[in-house]
Amino acid sequence: MNADASTMIRFVNVNKWYGRDHHVLKNINLEVRQGEVVVVCGPSGSGKSTLIRTINQLEPINDGEIWVDSVRVNDPRTDINTLRAEVGFVFQHFNLYPHLTVLDNITLAPIQVKKITRDLAERTALELLERVGLAHKKDAYPANLSGGQQQRVAIARGLAMNPQVMLFDEPTSALDPEMIGEVLAVMKQLAESGMTMMVVTHEMGFAREVADRVVFLDQGEIVEDARPEEFFTNPRSERARQFLRQILAPLHQ
């Protein structure tokens, strides 16, 4: 059961293997409280994407429990589509539907999954587009938007379901440098509005400024779980120190 009423995401002894002997997630225990922003970082291949994708069961787990609010995600009796509607997900490569306009990208799931009227869905979508600064692009197709704009639309698409949690898997790493800021700004604003967020990112500026906690993952294990100032100034493990050296000053190792 839920340990604390304000716990939003909870991993209990989660293990996952790819195939028989690739142990990608090793005995993960993690809690994210309501309204908290947790940044997940770690070397390439450490299992960050896998970790975040298990929360809405885009990746199934082999062992342990994952809870979102008071729903056990990996319970066969849980209606996975209802759960997913509560958990927004933003992908590295945006994954907007290329055959639909910006507006239709955002309204598809509310209309089909939440069964709300098109009229209401469109009004909500426009408000969200306003919020991410793209109301004027509502009739554009994704191919005609810049990467930064596409990612902001993708965030609006996730928010349109009115989720309790937003998950981000490297939302800015496919972007040209000059577009990273606009996406991070939207995410920061979202964090300030009280959204519970889990963000896989290497944007250490964002982690420092916005995150409540930083989780450092290495080879499928949570090696550190600390407040940002603590993680950046005084990492406990050698692995985290090495990672920080590489990421903060890649030329001076």
Added chain:
Amino acid sequence: MIDLQLVLDNRELLTEGMLYSLQLTAFATLGGIVLGCLLALARLSAFKPLSLLSAAYVNLFRSVPLVLVIFWFYFLIPYFGFQIGPDKSVFITFTLFEAAYFSEIIRAGIQSISRGQLAAAYALGLTYPQTMRYVILPQALRNMLPVMLTQTVVLFQDTSLVTIIGIKDFMGSTSVVASNNGAMTEMYTFAAIAYFCVCFPISMLLKRLHKRIAVIR
């Protein structure tokens, strides 16, 4: 070479024949796409028996000449006690046969859509049928449109085979006029030109469509 007067004198019969051929093509294309979609989804299903069944169907129809399938249905269905007549028989035959080809085209189309699209739809809570209907199939079908239309042009030419069970499609009508008037050379030349006039412009259009779709992607 061509006896225009003869063609004009029989224009009703020939027009009806052409309409029959076009109808058969349209029906088998639409039916084939619907059935082909189902076959493709079955083929891609994680449920092995369904996937194998679909594969067996497709491989069977792709390994047998169309003429044989036409004969087979025409002679065998009455044998099982169904009196459906040659017209219904060929409409069914062509739909079943084309479905096998369309399903392979559609399967390739579905597989060409990135897995990220699937993940994005699932992440928003869409069910599998909703994901297919609103996200994957519209993209797959659009990507596959030129190939499907090419298949339709081939299908249109293949409909001439129904002549062998006495149906008066365009080819059948031409044969009737040809033998009634002893004008084999004239009428068959006319038929060849007529088929060419329908198919060639469409093929040309398809080439341009192909280029445009390639640009959009």
